[in-house]
Amino acid sequence: MNRRRFLKSGSLGAGAAVALTGCGGDEKLIPFLIPEENIIPGVDQWTPSTCAVCPAGCGILVRSAPGEARVLREGQERRQTVLQVKKIEGNPDHVVNRGRLCARGQAGPQILYNPDRIRTPLKISGPRGSGRYLPISWDEGLSLLERKLEPLRASGAASGLAAIVGHSSVRRQNLMSEFLRALGSERCYREEPLGAPVLREANRRVFGRQELEVHDLENAHYILSFGADILGAHTSPVRYNLGLGHFRQGRPGERGKFVQIEGRFSLTAANADEWLPARPGTEGEVALALAHVILKEELFDKESVKSINGFEAFRQWVLKKYAPEDVAEALDVPAKRIARVAREFARHQPGLALTGGAAVAHPYGLFTAGAVHSLNALVGNPGKRGGILWTASSRKRAAPVPAPARQWAEDLVSAPGSIQVLILWDANPAYRAPASAGALESLEKTPFIAAFSSFMNDSTAYADLILPDRTFLERYDVVEPEVTAGTRVVSLVQPIVTSMYESRDCADVVLALARKWGGKTGAALPDSDFREYLKRNLGAEDVLNHGSFSAEDMDSFWSAMKGKGVWVDDATDKARVTVDLTFLPGAEPLPPAERESAEYPFSLQPFASLALGEGNTANLPWMQELPDPMTSIVWGTWIEMNPRTAVEFGIEHGELVWLESASGKIEAPVFLTPAARPDVVSIPFGHGHRFYGRYARGRGVNPWEIIVPRSVKDTGEPAWAATRVKVIKTGQKARVIQLGQDRGHTPEELHR
Incomplete structure (x- = not known):
C-alpha cells in the first residue's frame, strides 16, 4: 500500500467512526453544583498534621485533591465534589520523625475511608454483643445520652458515671477527666500502651x-x-x-x-x-x-x-x-x-x-x-x-491524670452496681484484658453504655448508644510527644477533609453538654469547641514569643501552627535529676526455678506486632497484608516454636496446636524457627477480634483469652508475659500464609 492509499483509507475510517457515534444512547454531562469548600480544581494540596494511629506523635504531610464521592447528609446520600485524602508522608520539618513514617501511619487513609466506619448515630436493637443497631438522628442520640446523665448530675450522685478513653489522644483523656471531675466523679480511666x-x-x-x-x-x-x-x-x-x-x-x-x-x-x-x-x-x-x-x-x-x-x-x-x-x-x-x-x-x-x-x-x-x-x-x-x-x-501546665483502664473492672468487682453509666471513647477494654479478668462481664452488668467511636469494636458492640466520632484526618487535636530529648514539642492534628458521614468530633459533644448544664461544669469547661479548649490548655505564657516561631496572641499562634504543623521549644529541661535505689532490695523476685510449672512447661511470650500493634489497626487491609518481618506471615496468627521442641512433641511446621493455660485455650498454626528458645512459645497480639469490621472479625486468635489474670506487683497492671502454657497436638494442618511461599489465596480464604 502506497502513502496516498493509506491516508485515503484512514480518512474513510475516521469518518465512519464519527458517523457511528450518533447510533448510541444520549449521554448527559451532570455538573456537581455544590463543591466542597477550599477546593482548587485540579490542584493537589499538602497539609501538615500529626499522625494519631499510635501515641508517638509523628509529623505528617497529607496530600489531598478534589474527587467525586457519595456523602451522607441528614440521612440522605448524594454525590458531591469533595476534597479527598490521596497520600500521607512524613513531615521532614518534624523533630520526631524527620520526614519518615511507618507503615501504620501510611495506612491512615484506610481509617478515613474504611467501609466499616460507623456513619450515623446508632441505638441498640438486639441483645448486647449481637451487633444489631438501628440508625437514629443526632438529636435523638444526644437526647438519650442527656437523659441518662441528667439524673446523676442533678442528684449529686455523679460517682455512678465513669469513662474509659483510648490512648490515641492524651488531650481527650484530659478533657473527659475534667468533665467527670466537674460533675463530681473521679472515675475517668485511660488506656495506655502496654508496659x-x-x-x-x-x-x-x-x-x-x-x-x-x-x-x-x-x-x-x-x-x-x-x-x-x-x-x-x-x-x-x-x-x-x-x-x-x-x-x-x-x-x-x-x-x-x-x-x-x-x-x-x-x-x-x-x-x-x-x-x-x-x-x-x-x-x-x-x-x-x-x-x-x-x-x-x-x-x-x-x-x-x-x-x-x-x-x-x-x-x-x-x-x-x-x-x-x-x-x-x-x-x-x-x-x-x-x-x-x-x-x-x-x-x-x-x-x-x-x-x-x-x-x-x-x-x-x-x-x-x-x-x-x-x-x-x-x-x-x-x-x-x-x-x-x-x-x-x-514542666508545663498539668492536667488531671485519668486512672489506668484496668482499674475500671477492679472498681466494679469491689463495688458491684456502683457504675450506672459508662462512656467508652475510642477504647476497647474487653479486647485488651485477660478473658478471665471479668472485663466483658463488667460491660454486660453496666446499666447503660454510650460509645464515642468510628468503628464497631469488641467493646463498642456492648454499647446501648453509639455516637460516630471523627478520625484524626477530620478533627483538631494537639500531641506533645514524649520522645524528644530536653525540648517541648507541640504537634498539631488538624482536619484535612470534612467528614463524608454524619460524624462529629465527640470532644465538641462533651463541651456542648458542659456549656448547656452551666454551673460548676460550665465554669470548668467554658470553651465553645475543642479548638478553643486546646488553645486555652496550651497556655499563652508557655508558647508565645519563644520557641521555633513567635506570635502575638494565641489566634496568631494557631494560624502559624496550621501552616507549620509543629512548634518546638529548645529550652533544655534543667530540673535536677535525683536517683533513689532504696526500693530495689525489698522488691526482689522469686528465684526463676520457683516460677516454673510442671503442668505448664512453656513460657508464653505475647508481643505487639509491627503491623497491628496491640490490635488497633487490625481493621486495615494494608496492615493485614503487611508481612511480619521475622516470619513473612500475613492475614493471621501464628505460634513461634523451636524445631527441637516440635520434634519432641511430634509437631510439624504449619500444624494446628492448642495452647492451654490455667485460664483457657486457643488454637493456631505453628511456625518453626531455630531462633526460639526451646522453653518459650511466642504469639502476636492484634488478631482474634469478635467485631471490628470485615478485615479483623473472626481472623486469628487473641492471646488475651488465655493470659492468666496476674498483675505487676505494686502497679496493678496486667502481667501479660507471666502465663505458663502447655502445647496440645491436634494432628491437623493449617495454611500459614507467608510472603513469597503462597500463591492464589484471596483474603476470604486465608485462615478459614
Whole structure:
C-alpha cells in the first residue's frame, strides 16, 4: 500500500467512526453544583498534621485533591465534589520523625475511608454483643445520652458515671477527666500502651519523675536493651529507628554497640550486635548481674554514685546476691558473657540501658525496670547527653491524670452496681484484658453504655448508644510527644477533609453538654469547641514569643501552627535529676526455678506486632497484608516454636496446636524457627477480634483469652508475659500464609 492509499483509507475510517457515534444512547454531562469548600480544581494540596494511629506523635504531610464521592447528609446520600485524602508522608520539618513514617501511619487513609466506619448515630436493637443497631438522628442520640446523665448530675450522685478513653489522644483523656471531675466523679480511666504504666511508676520511684524518659540513642556509644522491641512496636518505632541508624552509621569512624537481652528473637534482637537470650522474666536479674561486675571492679562513675540515695545498701545487696557465676544457670546466660558485656558497657560511655515489652510484664516488672535504671545510675548517664533525658513538656501546665483502664473492672468487682453509666471513647477494654479478668462481664452488668467511636469494636458492640466520632484526618487535636530529648514539642492534628458521614468530633459533644448544664461544669469547661479548649490548655505564657516561631496572641499562634504543623521549644529541661535505689532490695523476685510449672512447661511470650500493634489497626487491609518481618506471615496468627521442641512433641511446621493455660485455650498454626528458645512459645497480639469490621472479625486468635489474670506487683497492671502454657497436638494442618511461599489465596480464604 502506497502513502496516498493509506491516508485515503484512514480518512474513510475516521469518518465512519464519527458517523457511528450518533447510533448510541444520549449521554448527559451532570455538573456537581455544590463543591466542597477550599477546593482548587485540579490542584493537589499538602497539609501538615500529626499522625494519631499510635501515641508517638509523628509529623505528617497529607496530600489531598478534589474527587467525586457519595456523602451522607441528614440521612440522605448524594454525590458531591469533595476534597479527598490521596497520600500521607512524613513531615521532614518534624523533630520526631524527620520526614519518615511507618507503615501504620501510611495506612491512615484506610481509617478515613474504611467501609466499616460507623456513619450515623446508632441505638441498640438486639441483645448486647449481637451487633444489631438501628440508625437514629443526632438529636435523638444526644437526647438519650442527656437523659441518662441528667439524673446523676442533678442528684449529686455523679460517682455512678465513669469513662474509659483510648490512648490515641492524651488531650481527650484530659478533657473527659475534667468533665467527670466537674460533675463530681473521679472515675475517668485511660488506656495506655502496654508496659507504659509500669515504666512510669519505676521512673517515679527511681528518678522522682512519672513521665517516660527519652533515650538519646544518637549520642550513645553503648546500648543495653532489656526486652524493649525498639525497632518493632515500642513507644515510637520511627524515632528509635532513626536514632539507632545514627548510632550505627551517623558518626564517621565511630560505631556504637547494641546488645539486646530478651527471651524472644524479636526484630530488635535480630538487628542487635549481640543477643542474650535470657530466660523470660529474668531480665532484672541479668541487669543486677551486670551491676555486680561494675560494682566489684569499681567501673562505676565515682562522682555520680555520691548522690544516689541508698547506694551503699544497694551495693552490698548486689555484691552478695548477684555474682554472675552464682546466677548464670538460673538466667541461662553464661557468666563470662555477663562479665564481658558489663565491662564493655562501663568502659564505653556515654551509654544507656532501657527496658520495656515482656520484660516489664511479669509480676516483678517494676523490679526489672528499677534494676535496669540502676545501670544508668551507676555510669552517671541520667540527664546527660547520650544517656536518658526527659521532655521539657513535663514542666508545663498539668492536667488531671485519668486512672489506668484496668482499674475500671477492679472498681466494679469491689463495688458491684456502683457504675450506672459508662462512656467508652475510642477504647476497647474487653479486647485488651485477660478473658478471665471479668472485663466483658463488667460491660454486660453496666446499666447503660454510650460509645464515642468510628468503628464497631469488641467493646463498642456492648454499647446501648453509639455516637460516630471523627478520625484524626477530620478533627483538631494537639500531641506533645514524649520522645524528644530536653525540648517541648507541640504537634498539631488538624482536619484535612470534612467528614463524608454524619460524624462529629465527640470532644465538641462533651463541651456542648458542659456549656448547656452551666454551673460548676460550665465554669470548668467554658470553651465553645475543642479548638478553643486546646488553645486555652496550651497556655499563652508557655508558647508565645519563644520557641521555633513567635506570635502575638494565641489566634496568631494557631494560624502559624496550621501552616507549620509543629512548634518546638529548645529550652533544655534543667530540673535536677535525683536517683533513689532504696526500693530495689525489698522488691526482689522469686528465684526463676520457683516460677516454673510442671503442668505448664512453656513460657508464653505475647508481643505487639509491627503491623497491628496491640490490635488497633487490625481493621486495615494494608496492615493485614503487611508481612511480619521475622516470619513473612500475613492475614493471621501464628505460634513461634523451636524445631527441637516440635520434634519432641511430634509437631510439624504449619500444624494446628492448642495452647492451654490455667485460664483457657486457643488454637493456631505453628511456625518453626531455630531462633526460639526451646522453653518459650511466642504469639502476636492484634488478631482474634469478635467485631471490628470485615478485615479483623473472626481472623486469628487473641492471646488475651488465655493470659492468666496476674498483675505487676505494686502497679496493678496486667502481667501479660507471666502465663505458663502447655502445647496440645491436634494432628491437623493449617495454611500459614507467608510472603513469597503462597500463591492464589484471596483474603476470604486465608485462615478459614
